[in-house]
Amino acid sequence: MDRPVIARLQLLPPPGGLRRFAIANLINTIGSGLYITSGTLFFTRAVDLTVEQTALGLTLGTGVGLALMMAFGRLADRFGAKPVYVTLLVGQALMMAAYTQVQDFSWFLVVAVLSGIADRGISGTVGSLIHAMSGKESRITARAQLRTATNVGLGVGTLIAGVSLLVDTPAAYTCVVAGNAALFAVAAAMLAGVKVAHTPPHPAAAGPVRRASPLRDVRYLAVTAANGLLALHVSVLSFALPLWVADHTEAPEWSIALIMIVNTVLVVLFQVRASRRASTVPQAARMARATGAVLAAACLTLACTPALSPALCVAVLLLWAVVYTAGELWQTSAEFCFGFELAPDDAQGAYQSVFALGPGMMRALAPTVLAVLVLKNGTLGWAALAAFFLISGALASAAAMWAHRNRETPRPVVTAPARLPERSAASS
Incomplete structure (x- = not known):
């Protein structure tokens, strides 16, 4: 290029x-x-x-x-x-x-x-x-x-x-x-x-300080959890799809690599463009809700593949790759916005690390969830996963707007305890 x-x-x-x-x-x-x-x-x-x-x-x-x-x-x-x-x-x-x-x-x-x-x-x-x-x-x-x-x-x-x-x-x-x-x-x-550039936290002696903790920020934790649910899609591509194609469809196994290539190329070409449409929390919230619907459609697309001939199955899998990648691009774009915009500027390290826990914990749980929910139940499992994504997208959108309204309201400032004057030797 x-x-x-x-x-x-x-x-x-x-x-x-x-x-x-x-x-x-x-x-x-x-x-x-x-x-x-x-x-x-x-x-x-x-x-x-x-x-x-x-x-x-x-x-x-x-x-x-x-x-x-x-x-x-x-x-x-x-x-x-x-x-x-x-x-x-x-x-x-x-x-x-x-x-x-x-x-x-x-x-x-x-x-x-x-x-x-x-x-x-x-x-x-x-x-x-x-x-x-x-x-x-x-x-x-x-x-x-x-x-x-x-x-x-x-x-x-x-x-x-x-x-x-x-x-x-x-x-x-x-x-x-x-x-x-x-x-x-x-x-x-x-x-x-x-x-x-780095601005260290204000020392307590400097006067009023805001002690921001993500573990006490219920709204931010709600967004973290809901976004983590949507992030299950990552393991659908890396874990469930290869096993589904190899064990439940007539598609040749080389089609798995073809899907991965299509996904990678689309992400490289369109991730930056997609992120521009999620530059504010309300935009990102709408995108998260749409993400749930798109990922649900991708799940239902996979549900019909076992009945298809090899050639038709490959064609449907390529269609799935495009639909799924659209959901992936929208979910990650909304995720970027939520992580930055809903966290205070003076505690980005703590907030960003907690926000990363959502996708991290889902990645740890995903193989078991997908194996039990989808791979053992076939078409019914994909339908259940579609409903899961629909609900997760709605939850992520609602939680983000809840947190956004709270961010627009000035937070009370927590002041550090006043330091008493030191006693001189004469007063002791």
């Missing part, structure tokens, strides 16, 4: 710190594409762990990381998002390198937990870093551009990881994990030189 086309589509932020961040994110997610594609095989074939041991370690790491996400958000508020984010990138680079030295299950558990903490910390602080590096009018677009870079990176990493699948040796899988470690380190080095 030539430079004029890139400029017209605005796939990258303008020159400066945000563009450097986008390129670092692209490099980082190439490594993620490597790891997602071949990481499990590294553990089972190079480290010689069982599938159950691998799943236990990775699940435990994710769980501990989710529990600590808000702590990293608080650190970002206090010390700045950039140093916390870069430190976590370095930590993840070290953990990926450590994986290549693991030789038994006990050490794997240790590294998996530390890696899970760094991984969730990165996810929980990225929003705070974007907020610090961009202006109010460009934050949602910047987040969309970062997501575009993420999809490009994942696609490139997946293609490169295909070589390790063809070679299919422990050494090849070890190189994949080592490459991921190196790319984390490169991304950290690129961001280390970027200047990011």
Whole structure:
């Protein structure tokens, strides 16, 4: 793609710190594409762990990381998002390198937990870093551009990881994990030189302060939960769809890769455009409600595929990819707006980390939910999931408007306790 086309589509932020961040994110997610594609095989074939041991370690790491996400958000508020984010990138680079030295299950558990903490910390602080590096009018677009870079990176990493699948040796899988470690380190080095302004919290002695906590903000928590429900669509694409196509339809298995390619291309081309239509909370709320309807239509489309011939099934699956991707683009655009606009500017780290818990917890629960609800019940399961998305979209929209009305109302200021004058030695 030539430079004029890139400029017209605005796939990258303008020159400066945000563009450097986008390129670092692209490099980082190439490594993620490597790891997602071949990481499990590294553990089972190079480290010689069982599938159950691998799943236990990775699940435990994710769980501990989710529990600590808000702590990293608080650190970002206090010390700045950039140093916390870069430190976590370095930590993840070290953990990926450590994986290549693991030789038994006990050490794997240790590294998996530390890696899970760094991984969730990165996810929980990225929003705070974007907020610090961009202006109010460009934050949602910047987040969309970062997501575009993420999809490009994942696609490139997946293609490169295909070589390790063809070679299919422990050494090849070890190189994949080592490459991921190196790319984390490169991304950290690129961001280390970027200047990011940071205003530390006001000390209590400075007078009246607003003590904003997302855990006490019921409206924000409601938006977080409802958005997390809508985020189930991510695992529909990555988990349920491949199993459904392979086990319940006549479509050839190569059609799964074709759907993934179509989805990636559409996200790269249209994510930034879609985000412009969710620049305010009311716009994003309407988009979330529409998202529920579009994802419901996608579920009903899949429900009819078992009865189709191979050729017709592939055609319907391609139609599904377009409909589903529209829902994905709208959900993520609304999510970007909710996360930024409904959080106070002086507590973005804490609020963004809590907001990321919604999709994070859904990602952890999704395989079980989709296996039990959809894959075991076929057409009826897809119909139930369609109703789930309809309700989730309505809940996300209503919760966002509830929180928005509260944000428009001035909040009472909580003052710090007045400090008594110090007693002199003569008065004691």
